[in-house]
Amino acid sequence: MTTSIFSERKDQVHRKGEQPFQMACDRESLAGAVSQRACVFCGSRVVLYPIADALHLVHGPIGCASYTWDIRGALSSGPALHRLSFSTDLQEKDVIFGGEAKLYQALVELIDRYEPKAAFVYSTCIVGIIGDDLEAVCKRVAEEKGIPVIPVQSEGFKGNKRAGYNAACRAMFRLIGTGDISNISPLSLNILGDFNLAGEIWIIRNYFERMGLETVANITGDGRVDDIRRAHGAALNVVQCSGSTMDLAKMMKEEYGIPFIRVSYFGVEDMAESLYSVARVFEDKDPEIMNRTRALVKEELQELYPQLAKYRESLTGKKAAIYVGGAFKAFSLVKAFRLLGMQVVLVGSQTGTEEDYRELYEITDEGTIIVDDSNPLELSAFLQEKDVDIFVGGVKERPIAYKLGVGFCDHNHERKEALEGFIGMLNFAREVYSTVMSPVWRFVPRRELKKSRRAATESKFEPGIAACSSQA
Amino acid sequence: MLLRHTPKEIKQRKALTINPAKTCQPIGAMYAALGIHSCLPHSHGSQGCCAYHRSTLTRHYKEPVMAATSSFTEGASVFGGQANLVQAIDNIFTIYEPEVIAVHTTCLSETIGDDIPQIARKAEAEGKIPRGKYVIHVNTPSYVGTHVTGFSGMTKAMVDYFSKSNGKKLDQFNIIPGYVEPSDMEEIKRIAEVMGVRTVMFPDTSRVLNRPQTGKYDMFPKGGATVQALMSTGDSLATIALGRMASGAAARALDTKCKVPCEILDLPIGFKATDRFVDTLRKTAGINVPDSLSEERGQLMDIVTDMHQYFYGTKVALAGDPDQLISLTEFLVSIDMWPIHIVTGTVSKDFATRIREITKGVPHQVNVSTPGDMFLLHQWIKNDPVDLLIGNTYMKYIARDEDIPLVRFGFPILDRIGHSYFPTLGYRGGMRLLEKILDATLDRKDRDSPEESFELVM
Numbered sequence: 001m002t003t004s005i006f007s008e009r010k011d012q013v014h015r016k017g018e019q020p021f022q023m024a025c026d027r028e029s030l031a032g033a034v035s036q037r038a039c040v041f042c043g044s045r046v047v048l049y050p051i052a053d054a055l056h057l058v059h060g061p062i063g064c065a066s067y068t069w070d071i072r073g074a075l076s077s078g079p080a081l082h083r084l085s086f087s088t089d090l091q092e093k094d095v096i097f098g099g100e101a102k103l104y105q106a107l108v109e110l111i112d113r114y115e116p117k118a119a120f121v122y123s124t125c126i127v128g129i130i131g132d133d134l135e136a137v138c139k140r141v142a143e144e145k146g147i148p149v150i151p152v153q154s155e156g157f158k159g160n161k162r163a164g165y166n167a168a169c170r171a172m173f174r175l176i177g178t179g180d181i182s183n184i185s186p187l188s189l190n191i192l193g194d195f196n197l198a199g200e201i202w203i204i205r206n207y208f209e210r211m212g213l214e215t216v217a218n219i220t221g222d223g224r225v226d227d228i229r230r231a232h233g234a235a236l237n238v239v240q241c242s243g244s245t246m247d248l249a250k251m252m253k254e255e256y257g258i259p260f261i262r263v264s265y266f267g268v269e270d271m272a273e274s275l276y277s278v279a280r281v282f283e284d285k286d287p288e289i290m291n292r293t294r295a296l297v298k299e300e301l302q303e304l305y306p307q308l309a310k311y312r313e314s315l316t317g318k319k320a321a322i323y324v325g326g327a328f329k330a331f332s333l334v335k336a337f338r339l340l341g342m343q344v345v346l347v348g349s350q351t352g353t354e355e356d357y358r359e360l361y362e363i364t365d366e367g368t369i370i371v372d373d374s375n376p377l378e379l380s381a382f383l384q385e386k387d388v389d390i391f392v393g394g395v396k397e398r399p400i401a402y403k404l405g406v407g408f409c410d411h412n413h414e415r416k417e418a419l420e421g422f423i424g425m426l427n428f429a430r431e432v433y434s435t436v437m438s439p440v441w442r443f444v445p446r447r448e449l450k451k452s453r454r455a456a457t458e459s460k461f462e463p464g465i466a467a468c469s470s471q472a
Numbered sequence: 473m474l475l476r477h478t479p480k481e482i483k484q485r486k487a488l489t490i491n492p493a494k495t496c497q498p499i500g501a502m503y504a505a506l507g508i509h510s511c512l513p514h515s516h517g518s519q520g521c522c523a524y525h526r527s528t529l530t531r532h533y534k535e536p537v538m539a540a541t542s543s544f545t546e547g548a549s550v551f552g553g554q555a556n557l558v559q560a561i562d563n564i565f566t567i568y569e570p571e572v573i574a575v576h577t578t579c580l581s582e583t584i585g586d587d588i589p590q591i592a593r594k595a596e597a598e599g600k601i602p603r604g605k606y607v608i609h610v611n612t613p614s615y616v617g618t619h620v621t622g623f624s625g626m627t628k629a630m631v632d633y634f635s636k637s638n639g640k641k642l643d644q645f646n647i648i649p650g651y652v653e654p655s656d657m658e659e660i661k662r663i664a665e666v667m668g669v670r671t672v673m674f675p676d677t678s679r680v681l682n683r684p685q686t687g688k689y690d691m692f693p694k695g696g697a698t699v700q701a702l703m704s705t706g707d708s709l710a711t712i713a714l715g716r717m718a719s720g721a722a723a724r725a726l727d728t729k730c731k732v733p734c735e736i737l738d739l740p741i742g743f744k745a746t747d748r749f750v751d752t753l754r755k756t757a758g759i760n761v762p763d764s765l766s767e768e769r770g771q772l773m774d775i776v777t778d779m780h781q782y783f784y785g786t787k788v789a790l791a792g793d794p795d796q797l798i799s800l801t802e803f804l805v806s807i808d809m810w811p812i813h814i815v816t817g818t819v820s821k822d823f824a825t826r827i828r829e830i831t832k833g834v835p836h837q838v839n840v841s842t843p844g845d846m847f848l849l850h851q852w853i854k855n856d857p858v859d860l861l862i863g864n865t866y867m868k869y870i871a872r873d874e875d876i877p878l879v880r881f882g883f884p885i886l887d888r889i890g891h892s893y894f895p896t897l898g899y900r901g902g903m904r905l906l907e908k909i910l911d912a913t914l915d916r917k918d919r920d921s922p923e924e925s926f927e928l929v930m
Contacts, residue, residue: 032560039520061614063496067524089489105487156518445687
């Protein structure tokens with residue numbers, strides 16, 4: 001079959017083994033492509049919205065607020081102000097005469113009603129064009145109401161999601177350094193780049209607690225404004241999800257001298273290594289921390305491995321395709337699939353950097369397709385070409401997989417099971433198993449076609465073999 | 473309490489929408505465009521808009537939703553999006569090969585003032601539009617109207633760009649189905665077919681957004697109104713438009729452009745509105761209503777009579793789009809239920825008047841708001857509780873907090889299936905709606921009845 005790739009996109013697709021590694025990325029999407037990417041606003045919104053006791057006001061026409069109303073299951077253990085949708089709902093006359101008055105009024109009304117700890121005001125495309133002075137309005141309201149009111153410069157057209165992450169980081173950076181840090185333990189850290197989907201940050205916090213570490217601020221899953229204000233008091237920033245909060249870690253390093261390390265909580269290897277690397281940072285201050293960490297990992301693995309075995313047995317040899325937002329997650333997924341005995345034949349992301357793709361190149365097998373900023377036509381062609389058993393992606397990828405008769409796992413914001421931590425690996429294995437081994441695929445045309453082809457070639461005197469293989 | 477932040481006291485809000493009962497124009501335009509066969513909707517704006525619309529439509533229909541974007545950058549926002557759109561048109565026809573590109577604008581491209589027809593002409597002059605292929609457009613600034621307006625606009629664009637009259641009438645009728653589910657469009661076509669009426673339906677998303685598992689990924693599924701069919705609408709005998717807001721503009725445009733007379737009706741939800749639709753079809757086409765359809769009506773009436781004591785006085789709160797709400801309210805009132813809080817996010821001139829008229833016999837105060845939001849609806853419910861909610865998935869917050877059963881109806885439904893396969897329009901759709909309403913209310917009755925009055929037979 002032929003795989004349709006825009007000729008301009010040829011250098012954004014790499015097949016390992018065919019030529020020396022070279023990959024173009026961090027490039028604007030081609031106009032006219034059915035890109036899976038989103039905008040700056042989207043990036044800012046997903047990073048900041050889990051801060052549950054802040055007010056999140058979208059300054060723009062209604063769509064931007066509607067489409068981001070509680071779509072990402074970022075759980076809160078307390079307040080849930082972030083689950084409401086607030087919008088200035090700009091109308092034509094606001095676009096003509098400016099939306100500043102409306103924004104001021106909306107902010108005042110909301111702050112009076114909810115008494116939030118802080119307010120984030122998201123700028124949208126239109127606000128960038130009509131030139132509302134968000135900074136001035138926010139400053140005025142902050143003075144009048146006595147809470148931080150922070151503009152988020154997230155005009156949609158100013159780049160892709162990655163630029164939105166940066167805007168979110170700059171917004172949060174304004175909060176940091178404003179809280180009291182006097183009673184923070186020297187054995188302390190901030191968790192960056194975890195959004196508490198399906199309660200994941202609670203798993204991670206629990207590990208750190210068992211290691212004897214204090215978590216100062218969740219950035220941003222189950223996040224609280226007051227915690228973020230004192231985040232500069234932590235001894236270490238632990239950064240997951242390379243794109244979203246790395247900029248904040250860098251800013252905090254520069255301003256407050258707080259070191260950071262990159263971690264991943266997905267998969268056994270990366271999870272354990274993440275805990276060890278955090279422990280190493282604190283070894284000077286607490287010589288026992290490494291022992292405690294080893295004990296923790298041992299305990300978790302003893303519990304996990306026997307349970308993984310049965311999934312691994314069934315899944316060995318199955319093929320997986322990965323297309324996710326940030327490439328960092330893809331590294332862990334490649335390893336996690338390997339642990340399950342599976343082979344990754346396609347891996348790609350919306351916003352990976354060259355460095356990311358080089359790392360993917362290093363850790364994947366020969367023949368693996370590596371792709372940046374893909375589109376449905378390409379993806380579906382690759383899935384068919386590689387005859388995959390499972391596709392890992394987000395909301396827009398799911399129905400494509402299903403239509404083709406391929407299993408699917410949402411590793412994006414629609415995941416319903418915690419996939420982080422050791423327990424997350426088990427959940428992941430169960431989810432992969434439940435879709436890859438589902439009997440439903442036996443009845444869909446793709447498998448039936450395959451079955452009939454096989455039946456024609458295999459000996460009719462060995463029906464048992466044909467029947468077995470048709471279940472694959 | 474997810475919405476614990478919703479206070480009971482209602483204060484006037486001037487600058488603020490909380491928990492909207494609407495979304496923006498472009499998604500409606502995108503949905504309508506998917507109802508043209510072999511059409512790729514195109515969002516002329518930032519990438520995010522297109523991604524959001526595709527994600528929302530995907531969550532609702534559980535189908536791949538294809539659309540391209542001009543991928544605006546800072547440069548395009550300063551110098552205009554002409555270069556992006558011309559390049560997009562070229563790329564789309566080269567790689568994806570649709571018959572039609574249906575462009576809708578966004579607040580961004582509207583505000584910088586891009587002139588789509590001019591850009592399309594430029595693309596054509598440069599040979600970027602292959603012979604026999606089309607670029608159509610609608611202006612959908614997000615700061616005007618709502619998703620319903622966008623749907624209406626794109627539907628009208630189909631008339632503006634395609635409808636032609638060569639003076640020779642064809643033995644067919646146009647049906648503009650409104651902003652309804654693919655299953656509803658299918659049902660309307662079925663009713664017309666049962667009556668022996670030849671129809672052209674546009675837009676028609678059936679078998680585009682409710683298609684079968686085929687083992688293949690078709691970028692352009694077999695459903696949708698073909699260009700040829702759209703062109704022929706100018707020679708149809710008449711147009712029947714369902715839903716004034718969503719379909720009225722296209723029907724009137726067709727009348728003006730090609731002198732095809734039109735009847736603009738309410739969406740056929742419930743027996744009264746369906747009767748009007750069937751009767752109009754009967755009169756316009758000069759045919760008799762076949763027995764099989766009368767029997768369907770009879771079955772619906774049978775359910776109504778069998779269960780009527782359970783309807784009486786059931787207080788209902790509704791949120792949704794004007795066309796749906798008018799017919800739904802009429803249906804509920806006709807079976808003795810009391811719709812008492814009704815909210816739409818869409819501004820509709822005669823909406824409140826129509827609702828007042830329909831509910832004037834309801835012996836209870838009726839609150840109507842156009843435009844209103846779900847926050848206001850929730851506040852009304854706190855002040856004057858109801859027994860049932862009918863609306864989209866976002867109503868589930870209210871349902872949970874106030875412990876009120878919810879029947880999912882409208883757009884979007886992000887957490888249940890069925891709506892794209894089973895209609896709520898027509899007599900059969902009415903039966904399904906009643907089944908859902910009765911299931912929800914009677915399940916609640918079973919759950920809440922004390923043991924001594926828990927009944928086996930209901």
